[in-house]
Amino acid sequence: MPGRLQNKVALITGGNSGIGEATARRFAQEGAKVSILARRETEGRAVQEAIRAEGGEATFLPCDVTDRSAVEAAVAQTVRIYGGLHVLINNAGGGAREMFPAESDETWDRILRVNLTACFLTCRAAWPHLINAGGGAIVNVSSLSAVSGVSDAVLERYPSLPSASYIAAKAGLEGFTRYIASLGGRHNIRANCIRPGQILTKRLTTAAGEHVFARHFEMWQLLKGPGYAEDVANAMLFLASDDSRFITAEIINIDGGAAAKL
Numbered sequence: 001m002p003g004r005l006q007n008k009v010a011l012i013t014g015g016n017s018g019i020g021e022a023t024a025r026r027f028a029q030e031g032a033k034v035s036i037l038a039r040r041e042t043e044g045r046a047v048q049e050a051i052r053a054e055g056g057e058a059t060f061l062p063c064d065v066t067d068r069s070a071v072e073a074a075v076a077q078t079v080r081i082y083g084g085l086h087v088l089i090n091n092a093g094g095g096a097r098e099m100f101p102a103e104s105d106e107t108w109d110r111i112l113r114v115n116l117t118a119c120f121l122t123c124r125a126a127w128p129h130l131i132n133a134g135g136g137a138i139v140n141v142s143s144l145s146a147v148s149g150v151s152d153a154v155l156e157r158y159p160s161l162p163s164a165s166y167i168a169a170k171a172g173l174e175g176f177t178r179y180i181a182s183l184g185g186r187h188n189i190r191a192n193c194i195r196p197g198q199i200l201t202k203r204l205t206t207a208a209g210e211h212v213f214a215r216h217f218e219m220w221q222l223l224k225g226p227g228y229a230e231d232v233a234n235a236m237l238f239l240a241s242d243d244s245r246f247i248t249a250e251i252i253n254i255d256g257g258a259a260a261k262l
Contacts, residue, residue, distance in 0.1 A: 135188025197255025
């Protein structure tokens with residue numbers, strides 16, 4: 001039985017670990033040809049080889065998604081390798097430890113560039129190819145931080161507080177998603193955004209340990225347990241496939257119900 005992404009080409013930024021890796025592997029299982037963009041080459045090639053070992057198609061392309069020329073070259077190379085582009089997943093991102101008002105100009109610029117400008121660059125480079133394909137799907141990865149703010153209640157909920165730059169970038173990303181959805185409709189291009197809550201990736205649990213987040217799961221989610229990268233990957237698959245053909249310009253929480261208690 002053909003997969004839900006059979007004969008589709010998907011480009012995933014930050015596809016070398018965490019949510020990006022889980023999404024790349026899930027898409028390949030559903031028949032997609034996957035292009036993985038990331039900076040860390042050793043991890044990226046490991047994901048590529050793992051997908052190939054499972055019988056899937058994947059190519060890792062080293063790329064700094066904040067670099068316009070690098071992004072354009074990676075998108076063009078993806079199209080050359082696989083013959084087109086149907087799905088774009090903007091997963092790459094990162095945070096900062098500096099807090100307002102001490103956050104530096106350099107940190108502000110860097111965090112906005114990796115979380116927001118990079119999405120603009122990939123969408124712009126992919127746009128004509130999605131049109132040529134007769135339409136496609138864009139899924140951008142925001143964060144619950146975009147709407148949670150920095151109240152005392154939030155300070156109690158989360159082990160670490162996101163920076164002003166990170167919150168601003170993710171809020172901007174949601175606005176940008178709605179904007180490109182409004183332009184994409186005439187070309188059958190859908191654009192949606194997901195808001196992961198506290199997702200336990202391998203890197204996060206290695207750095208902090210799952211026990212650090214136990215209070216969050218018990219007190220601030222409706223579902224009393226952790227979410228994993230695979231849970232987000234399954235939502236990505238739905239939004240990338242024809243199962244969601246009539247859904248666009250939506251922001252979807254994947255947070256165990258935490259947003260309902262904000």
